[in-house]
Amino acid sequence: MSALVPLPVLLPILGAGASLALSSYPRVQRWLSLLVLVAVVAVAAVLLVQADQEGPQTVWIGGWPETLGIVLVADRLAALMLLVSAVVTLAVLAYSVAQGMTEDEEGAPISVYHPTFLVLVAGVANAFLAGDLFNLFVSFEMLLFASYVLLTLGGTATRLRAGTIYVLVNLLSSTLFLISLAVVYAATGTLTLAHLAVRLEELPDHVSLLVQLLLLTTFGIKAAVFPLSFWLPDSYPTAPAPVTAVFAGLLTKVGVYAILRVQTLLFPGSPLTDLLLWAALLTLLVGILGAVAQSDIKRMLSFTLVSHIGYLVMGIALASRLGTAGTTFYVVHHITIQTALFLVLGLVERRAGSTALMRIGGLARIAPLLAVLFFVPAMNLAGIPPFSGFIGKVGLFQAAQADDGWLAWTLVGAGALTSLLTLYAVAKTWAVAFWRTPREAHEALAAIGGDGEPIPGHDTGLVHEHRGHVHTPSGVVSKQDIEEARRLGDDDTPDRDFHTLIEAGEDTKDSPLGMLLPAGLLVALSVVLTLVAGPLYAYGDRAAVDLHDRRPYLTSVLGEDLR
Amino acid sequence: MEVNLTLVVITAGLMGCGVYLLLERSLSRVLVGLVMIGNAVSLAFLVAGGPAGRAPIVEDGVTTGISDPLPQAMVLTAIVITLATTAFVLAMAYRSWQLNGHDDVQDDVEDATVRRLALRDATSDAYQATTSDYPGDDSSGDAGQAPEDDPVVALHDERGTT
Incomplete structure (x- = not known):
């Protein structure tokens, strides 16, 4: 039954073609995309069961003699990633379909959206299944090109600015990938991962170290590992909510998956533990400090995304069964949680007209459901027990403790600190955006020279000016700074804050059920992950054993004699 | 080879x-x-x-x-x-x-804002007021320069001379 293996790639690709041809029938297009993704979820689920029970599923594409053609492999890790990504993309697509039916995004040709989204899904699936480095490169290009289009949808000035940085950084990393492919081919004469696993061991140490560093740098850019992460918080927040959600959930994790695969399969003898642990440490700390400094929820979440990549790299760096199992569990948790948060944030932005913390407030009373939907994954992200974020972090800390080096112990400390700072960042967001009243938010904004008039006859005494500075309950701000911030501010930001919108009676944008449902289901799924953490962790452990053993993968691709 | x-x-x-x-x-x-x-x-x-x-x-x-x-x-x-x-x-x-009207790659707006705000904050009266040991003591804020002066210019001057 390994004939199922190519389907997660083929179905979306064919769907994308059909979807493009059907672009004058938007209704058919929508149902087609949904249908394709439901099928991909089903296929991925079957593959997961098969990979778990029968070992890695392998297919040689195109009928070439074996070991010559292109190979797709679905082992435990790949099948799990495939299933999670399929579920998440299905939720995002359902969300964006509902969004597209209720409001036409300004200038965004919806007919382009569906085919591009499906190509993105195919690229992600292909990256997980790829059994050779060149196929991995091609799948990166597939998903990157789709992401270029999605990120610059509509071609507005802000998206174009953010898109330029994103596109250039990724083009550079693709070039680096190609260079490393040339080096690998020159050194070994093959690009098939299974062959490489055998042949790289025969190379001189310095050559294989060069290859390893080239590949790690390439994937480090994709995965946003510090110091290769600066492109991410600049580019993600400007895209439409569902696009940001799927990028945040999946694209960086494809990079992490590639690092994990390469480290375990190709370079088991050279784990580079110290280097990767340092990278993980800096990613954790720099990322979360960035998140604390942000005043926009989208940017704050983008920085926590970067920061939490550090946890994943930490597990990989330890190069032990415990570490890999922890990373596998954490990656599943993080994909779900990050996507759910960005989807909910899209609803917040729709409801309150902005995601800038200065402009919104009081959502807890006006939209209690949204408040709950934000609160649960936010606490989960920070790692509050008993959520899956807590379990994942404990697993990784245990792995570090088993390693017992001083750097590993430092990472335990840094990980705990990051978890606390994440809690601080999301709690601040919660308190400001959901807890204070819109009126308070408006007064604070008006008093510090923002838009709108102060409300006459209403002086809470909370906000006052003193010597060119404005004192609000949340801090002291210089007037000059406010003016400068406003002058530099994005043109896309609406001029009116939440309170003005309510006063003008324009707060009519209820969250439609079609958008609430996928976001809610994803949040529910993240809670379910907590409930099934035992079996899931056991699965991750089995995947880790396979990865470090290597034999299941190699024999499944090359046959018993490993040739 | x-x-x-x-x-x-x-x-x-x-x-x-x-x-x-x-x-x-x-x-x-x-x-x-x-x-x-x-x-x-x-x-x-x-x-x-x-x-x-x-x-x-x-x-x-x-x-x-x-x-x-x-x-x-x-x-x-x-x-x-x-x-x-x-x-x-x-x-x-x-x-x-x-x-x-041009095709120059642009700086990130938010980055530039955060950077400038941080720079100004570090040199501003408010920073000294909030980090002072005596919250009510305004005189500590006057140790630097008056808040009406442009602190960024002042900072640049300082750096230029050292």
């Missing part, structure tokens, strides 16, 4: 010029840089493929002395991808020119 030195030198030259252009502000120059780097990488693949031989077509079962076809197939794929890249970046440069 036998290496063709000419190819290596050309690869290095193209790569160097490409990187130089990549550091420019204008998107169209960056694009030319990317294309040059792309061509350099294609040549690198030819180097990786070993010495050139006959066309890789098996005639009468003779397989010796032919070029390695695999790198050529990869280069072909890479060229196609570079083509798509060129088209997309050109479209972005054109759109940028439509919107802004």
